[in-house]
Amino acid sequence: MCGIAGLIDPKGGTAEALARAARSMADTLRHRGPDDEGVWVEAETGVALAHRRLSIIDLSALGRQPMESANRRFVIVFNGEIYNYAALQMELANMGERFRSHSDTEVLLSAVCRWGIEDALKRANGMFALALYDRENRTLHLARDRMGQKPLYYGWAGNSFAFASELKALRALPQFEAEVDRAALASFLRHGYVPAPKAIYRGVFKLPPGAILTLPLNAVGARDLANPRPYWSLQEVASRGQAQPLTLSAGEAEAELDALLRDAVRYCMVSDVPVGAFLSGGIDSSTVVALMQTQSSAPVRTFTIGFHEAGYDEAAHAAEVARHLGTDHTEIYVDNVKARSVVPELAQMYDEPFADSSQIPTALVSRLARERVTVSLSGDGGDELFGGYNRYVWAQNADRLRAFAPRLLRNLAARAMAAVPVACWDTLFASGLFPKRLRLPQAGDKLHKLAAVLDAPTSAEIYRRLVSLWPHPERVAIDGVETASLLTSPESWPQIGFPGQMMFLDAAGYLPDDILVKLDRASMAASLEARVPLLDHRVVEFAWRLPRHFRLRGGRGKWLLRQVLKRYVPPSLTERPKMGFGVPIDSWLRGPLRDWAESLLDETRLRDEGFFDPAPIRRRLAEHLSGRRNWQHALWCILMFQSWKERWLGR
Secondary structure, eight states: OEEEEEEEOTTOOOHHHHHHHHHHHHHTTGGGOBSEEEEEEETTTTEEEEEEEOOOSOOSGGGOSSEEOTTSSEEEEEEEEETTHHHHHHHHHHTTOOOSSOOHHHHHHHHHHHHOHHHHHHHOOEEEEEEEEETTTTEEEEEEOTTOOSOOEEEEETTEEEEESSHHHHHTSTTOOOOBOHHHHHHHHHHSSOOTTBOSBTTEEEOOTTEEEEEEGGGTTTTOOOOOEESSOHHHHHHHHHHSOOOOOHHHHHHHHHHHHHHHHHHHTOOSSOEEEEOOSSHHHHHHHHHHHHTOSSOOEEEEEEESSTTTOOHHHHHHHHHHHTOEEEEEEEOHHHHHTTGGGHHHHHSSOOOOTTHHHHHHHHHHHHTTOSEEEOOTTHHHHHTOSHHHHHHHHHHHHHHHSOHHHHHHHHHHHHHSOHHHHHHHHHSTTSOGGGOOTTHHHHHHHHHHHTTOSSHHHHHHHHTOSSSOGGGTBTTOOOOOOTTTOGGGSOSSOHHHHHHHHIIIIIIIIIIHHHHHHHHHHTTOEEEOGGGOHHHHHHHTTSOGGGTSBTTBSOHHHHHHHHTTSOGGGTOSOOOOSOOOHHHHHHTTTHHHHHHHTOHHHHHHHTSBOHHHHHHHHHHHHHTSSOOHHHHHHHHHHHHHHHHHTOO
């Protein structure tokens, strides 16, 4: 795992000046690669590539980057892992290729020389972001893994083209202009993250997952960017998979998924440094850890963060799973003070406005794991692939209700649910009035979310409301008009039924732009490599060929994944209402974070800065502080932008 950066200056320049610029970019990424660094320059063309290395595979100097191919045609900087590099190396060796190292980067370079970049990436199983310079054709290729596990930004800094793993590296260039993109800001208010291909700065973009951007050097001076081209398409996988579903029995599907996951986990355990896993005690992480332990001769190292607040603590469940599997388990309980101490670091860590509050525990558990391992496996991806989010069931039920219940009746029901304060719903559901299976954590917050979609006129609007922190961003962000996206174009959604569409939209947007960003930045800030075996593209393609009843059954998701887990862990240890990985932002904003929030959301300050209309923000803040409503997610979104702006743009 590493950090990559580089630039192309069409005016050329001295080798020393280019190297200095590239190194200044790489220095901002030291946390991504504290073990080594390297710079490669071609002065006559103005190309400079830089790399920060976190040594994982082949710890010797032979794995150092930037790396040249044996024929010296290609130079690469690479962030990530090619999990099937050993098999590719054997295949290439049988074709006459020779290798100096055991590095997966050298294998990928050899594959590019033999097959070309697109075919090489199609053969590769891994997570990565890379820049490949073709010296013969004077062309730069940028590429990203299929599901977007590793980040890659690119854009302009003055007349130079630049790219990097994180935005802070682009800012290191003196000619970079840090101007907020108002359309990206509006999208951020809706989602709590800036959706690809936009970035928060004008003229900067995120490379989409599964894509290659090819840039001839003669196009740089004209500031002419070609559109990225896909070498793998999730939309095609989803559409084709649902059009040609598997015709397996439940037992056959369970066995095939077990074998696929076992192989994916085995790939992710290959390392020359210590490996562990995050364990929450839920379905996804428990499955990953169980499959690790069955393939390990020693107890797997597992890590959990615990909280003292009811409704947020999963440490006890994780400890039970760890005891059953026999892992070497580490847990720490974090108090409010320790958790809140992360908040001032978030703007630096995430580089871009980012408002998923589970960023806090993710950062804490990453730091805990890094004390003992350099690589940690994660269970992310299971919800999007196997239908694990509660909203899939709720939205499906709301859509059925929409079909026969008059909108007026649904509107009245929604108002009645929203009129009851969150705290009252929480108390009611915690009482003995409801059966145990209905005593949901954060019940009030979830019911308020449900109320928001009950009177939606279409299924597309149901999903849109469910994922919107601010349903009308243009009323909050000044001059902020969202650009067209998948969310705003339901006519372009794959025709795979409403639950399938929701899972696709989450896998195509929420997963790479929120979940995987959160994991990457939090783990990399601790110089920890996080691997996600559930996102092995073979598992993804298999999941999209499953009939719906193998995902959603009996009002719950992840049916088939649960069946696999039952082979290793008793259901009594993992079957419970979905909790999520959060922190009590709602109560923090009414208590210890109140002064901080009031300062960032001061009416005069908001008006003077010119990004937001203060009125709707102050209204929601007042309702939240009074306890009438829980606006924690909407307010956290504004606070994260304000905190980011203060760190990177000043007052």
